[in-house]
Amino acid sequence: MSVLAKPLAGAHAHEEHDHEAELRKENLLLDPKPRGEMNAMVMDMMGGTTWKFWLVAAIMGALVLWGVFYSWGVMIIEGLGIAGVNQPVYWGLFLVHTVFWIGISHAGTFVSALLRVFKAEFRRPFTRAAELMTTFALAQAGIMIFAHMGRVWLAYWMFPLPNQRQLWTNFHSPLMWDFLAINTYLLSSTMYLYLPLIPDLAMARDRSTGWRKKVYSIMALGWRGTEGEWTHLRTALNIFAFAILPIMFSVHTIVSWDFAVATRPFWNSTIFGPYFVVGAIHSGVAAVAMVLVVLRATIRNMDYFLRPQHFDILGKLILIISMAWAYFFFNDLMVQWYGGDKWTSELLHFHEAGKWGWIWFLMLICNVAIPWLTLWNKKIRRSPWLLFTIGLLINVGMWAERFIIVPVSLAINRTPFRWGDYEAGVEVPIFIGSLALFILLYMLASRILPLVPVWEVQEGQMAHSIRRYGKEPVVTVSDLE
Amino acid sequence: MTETTEKNMLLALFEDVDPAAHAVDKLRTLGLDNEHVNVISGTPITEAMLGRPHQKTNIPRMAMAGATGGLLVGIFFAFGTPALYPVYVGGQPLFAVPPSVVVMFELTMLGIMISTFLGVFLDSHFPSYGPKVYVPEISDGYIALLIDCPEEQEDEVKKAMTEVGAASVKYAEVQAL
Numbered sequence: 001m002s003v004l005a006k007p008l009a010g011a012h013a014h015e016e017h018d019h020e021a022e023l024r025k026e027n028l029l030l031d032p033k034p035r036g037e038m039n040a041m042v043m044d045m046m047g048g049t050t051w052k053f054w055l056v057a058a059i060m061g062a063l064v065l066w067g068v069f070y071s072w073g074v075m076i077i078e079g080l081g082i083a084g085v086n087q088p089v090y091w092g093l094f095l096v097h098t099v100f101w102i103g104i105s106h107a108g109t110f111v112s113a114l115l116r117v118f119k120a121e122f123r124r125p126f127t128r129a130a131e132l133m134t135t136f137a138l139a140q141a142g143i144m145i146f147a148h149m150g151r152v153w154l155a156y157w158m159f160p161l162p163n164q165r166q167l168w169t170n171f172h173s174p175l176m177w178d179f180l181a182i183n184t185y186l187l188s189s190t191m192y193l194y195l196p197l198i199p200d201l202a203m204a205r206d207r208s209t210g211w212r213k214k215v216y217s218i219m220a221l222g223w224r225g226t227e228g229e230w231t232h233l234r235t236a237l238n239i240f241a242f243a244i245l246p247i248m249f250s251v252h253t254i255v256s257w258d259f260a261v262a263t264r265p266f267w268n269s270t271i272f273g274p275y276f277v278v279g280a281i282h283s284g285v286a287a288v289a290m291v292l293v294v295l296r297a298t299i300r301n302m303d304y305f306l307r308p309q310h311f312d313i314l315g316k317l318i319l320i321i322s323m324a325w326a327y328f329f330f331n332d333l334m335v336q337w338y339g340g341d342k343w344t345s346e347l348l349h350f351h352e353a354g355k356w357g358w359i360w361f362l363m364l365i366c367n368v369a370i371p372w373l374t375l376w377n378k379k380i381r382r383s384p385w386l387l388f389t390i391g392l393l394i395n396v397g398m399w400a401e402r403f404i405i406v407p408v409s410l411a412i413n414r415t416p417f418r419w420g421d422y423e424a425g426v427e428v429p430i431f432i433g434s435l436a437l438f439i440l441l442y443m444l445a446s447r448i449l450p451l452v453p454v455w456e457v458q459e460g461q462m463a464h465s466i467r468r469y470g471k472e473p474v475v476t477v478s479d480l481e
Numbered sequence: 482m483t484e485t486t487e488k489n490m491l492l493a494l495f496e497d498v499d500p501a502a503h504a505v506d507k508l509r510t511l512g513l514d515n516e517h518v519n520v521i522s523g524t525p526i527t528e529a530m531l532g533r534p535h536q537k538t539n540i541p542r543m544a545m546a547g548a549t550g551g552l553l554v555g556i557f558f559a560f561g562t563p564a565l566y567p568v569y570v571g572g573q574p575l576f577a578v579p580p581s582v583v584v585m586f587e588l589t590m591l592g593i594m595i596s597t598f599l600g601v602f603l604d605s606h607f608p609s610y611g612p613k614v615y616v617p618e619i620s621d622g623y624i625a626l627l628i629d630c631p632e633e634q635e636d637e638v639k640k641a642m643t644e645v646g647a648a649s650v651k652y653a654e655v656q657a658l
Contacts, residue, residue, distance in 0.1 A: 039620065168563075171559050172581075177584065180583075184590055192594075218610075221602075222607060224615050224619070225620070227528060227533070229605045232604045232605050233525075236540050236597050243594060247594075250587065480530075
């Protein structure tokens with residue numbers, strides 16, 4: 001018996017060890033490294049830029065010059081007439097892209113604030129990467145709004161400044177709500193990005209020389225990490241996490257009201273608010289997954305911080321959000337279709353069977369069919385480039401949704417003699433420019449800002465441990481806050 | 482450029498929380514209570530972990546003040562400005578509650594955010610680039626106890642800190658941050 005028992009016991013111990021090693025390999029927070037080593041890894045990410053990086057940056061820079069500066073400049077000189085918008089489609093791709101970018105911006109808040117509130121530990125290594133998306137995406141949304149204005153030099157009319165012309169900002173207008181909500185969100189998300197960055201900037205200050213040291217010293221504000229500083233920071237982050245969530249919901253709800261408060265077929269829907277919010281989160285989380293895949297593939301040491309576990313969880317999140325989006329989409333469609341209003345029925349038929357019908361089907365395929373058919377599979381979720389592709393397709397699908405809502409839905413209205421078509425003009429290069437600007441800003445930020453919040457990762461690692469429940473190794477998390 | 486503090490203070494560095502917590506207890510037994518010890522760390526070490534009193538913060542109060550201020554600005558925008566400069570649009574009322582709620586909400590939230598952000602600056606005295614006691618090891622995960630002790634007790638404190646596991650005990654130096 002003893003002869004048999006020995007190898008069995010050995011095998012069992014080996015199995016236990018394997019299981020524990022697997023848990024550590026899977027979960028960053030169970031696989032700690034000394035803080036100094038993690039700091040060095042994060043500092044290493046920001047240095048050693050290759051020629052490939054600068055080549056891509058140069059291409060993006062050229063696209064920004066062509067799209068944002070040249071094309072927009074031409075439009076400012078020539079007038080809004082060179083854009084494709086005209087009666088009855090007076091809102092075109094500029095508004096599609098405004099909604100698109102604001103949607104992407106929801107990722108940072110959703111991932112960082114909501115997951116912080118619910119103490120979802122897996123968020124820790126990528127909150128900053130997501131928060132950066134929020135700030136940069138909102139900047140692109142701003143470009144789209146200003147471009148849509150046409151006479152952009154009159155933007156100050158949106159400010160409540162007393163004037164001689166008796167033109168006064170009308171705060172009852174949904175466009176003013178937009179102005180307030182987007183600016184509130186932009187300011188809040190930038191502050192929310194900056195606050196948890198301060199300890200990491202201090203870390204970078206302690207480890208750099210030359211111009212970098214000067215920049216980090218200024219940005220770190222003299223942070224040392226005293227008990228008081230940590231208490232103030234933690235308190236502020238908790239307030240931010242709770243308060244930024246209703247702002248996030250309000251922003252996209254207000255964007256939806258730009259459409260929903262109009263008495264137009266299809267737009268005049270009471271469910272547009274939550275439908276837009278879920279759509280924004282859908283595109284945003286998919287975009288976070290895409291960005292994380294690219295960061296992991298292109299930045300040194302990122303594979304330590306971003307693991308298949310993170311993609312797995314993001315894949316599950318995307319699947320759930322896709323279901324929620326489908327629910328809201330069908331709810332809206334069902335009620336409008338069942339209502340039997342002649343012009344609404346006409347428009348809904350136009351969505352599916354008109355000139356742009358293929359976009360309507362593309363929307364459903366990308367937003368529903370693809371995630372549902374793929375993301376139930378763990379192997380697919382854990383495969384970064386497959387998840388990237390799915391995220392990209394979802395963003396194509398969400399772009400298609402906004403295209404259906406804006407120009408396609410404006411083409412058909414209650415007065416058939418005013419039906420019309422839409423053909424995009426200068427909107428396309430300006431969008432390409434804004435996309436390039438988003439990528440360029442992100443690339444430059446990845447060389448200046450610590451992309452991983454090291455102190456948050458270390459805090460998470462302090463809170464995680466493996467304990468034995470009988471023979472089974474079990475992950476245990478302590479609430480350190 | 483570093484120099485020692487005006488009054489020689491000791492800086493004990495610990496690699497882990499447990500010895501730092503023991504050190505805080507030990508300092509108490511030596512008669513050095515909470516106001517003679519400051520903790521500096523690269524990760525948020527809560528006061529409870531080291532058995533120290535809870536730090537006070539004014540940030541929640543500032544956030545409330547910001548919310549109130551934001552709400553007042555919102556009320557002014559929504560109800561005050563139409564009264565000052567009436568613009569009649571399509572026969573709509575000048576003072577309407579539902580659209581005003583949106584304006585008041587956004588400005589209230591903006592007030593909370595800005596005041597919370599500024600609260601961190603005010604409570605932490607940021608920005609503050611002047612010379613302060615600090616060593617870069619802190620951001621490498623070390624926990625520093627900054628001890629203000631009488632000169633005659635220095636040797637005793639150094640010995641006690643080393644005994645409970647301090648990685649180093651030295652005179653605190655100030656440096657520009």
